[in-house]
Amino acid sequence: MRRTLFFLLITTSPAPADDKPARLDEFAIPGVKARPADADAPLAEGWPKGTEPGVIEVKKYPAYRSAVARAKGASPGADNVLFYPLFNHITRSDIAMTSPVVSTYAPEMVRDPKATGDVSMEFVYRSPDLGKSGQGVGSVKVEDHPASAFVCLGIQGEMDPEKMRRAVEALRAWLADHKEWAEDGPPRRLGYHAPMVRRDERLWEAQIPIKPAPKPAERTAP
Numbered sequence: 262m263r264r265t266l267f268f269l270l271i272t273t274s275p276a277p278a279d280d281k282p283a284r285l286d287e288f289a290i291p292g293v294k295a296r297p298a299d300a301d302a303p304l305a306e307g308w309p310k311g312t313e314p315g316v317i318e319v320k321k322y323p324a325y326r327s328a329v330a331r332a333k334g335a336s337p338g339a340d341n342v343l344f345y346p347l348f349n350h351i352t353r354s355d356i357a358m359t360s361p362v363v364s365t366y367a368p369e370m371v372r373d374p375k376a377t378g379d380v381s382m383e384f385v386y387r388s389p390d391l392g393k394s395g396q397g398v399g400s401v402k403v404e405d406h407p408a409s410a411f412v413c414l415g416i417q418g419e420m421d422p423e424k425m426r427r428a429v430e431a432l433r434a435w436l437a438d439h440k441e442w443a444e445d446g447p448p449r450r451l452g453y454h455a456p457m458v459r460r461d462e463r464l465w466e467a468q469i470p471i472k473p474a475p476k477p478a479e480r481t482a483p
Contacts, residue, residue: 374422
């Protein structure tokens, strides 16, 4: 019987010798290989490769430019509606599609999949020098984003609000054990593949933005 091992990969520093490998089996499909992150469209310039299913790692992203569509008071399924204004924008602006598509959710929407809140979707530009920031086509805005770090969990197969909730819980549990990092914003989801790709082969990521945790203040001598 083929045995698949899932492990915890931390890119910033080696794991302590007594750390046990993390087995996040629910986020991978044994015996099925997920498609590479850039199989359908190239990654944006300088973006790291996709995280393997069932793996948690810290990744650093460069500054980038993206087309952004937003919805207020929306359900998690609103990202399907936001896709079409973005696709119209890049088509009319002659901007090539890249991978991944980025969706960011209000924290309460992740805690409760039935809740509503603010949702945004981004099409990442291949280069931060491509086009210009400002008003895009229709309601789309073109925005520049600073370099940042994220703790990331690779997910394979079907993606839904409940799986996103569990993935973010797993990331927060990781943060609770790695106090050198602090949460620094709302969770986001990365989708690497088109809907026509076989469901079991699709690759996703749940991510939480992070920053170095402040160090405890040093005590002053009396």
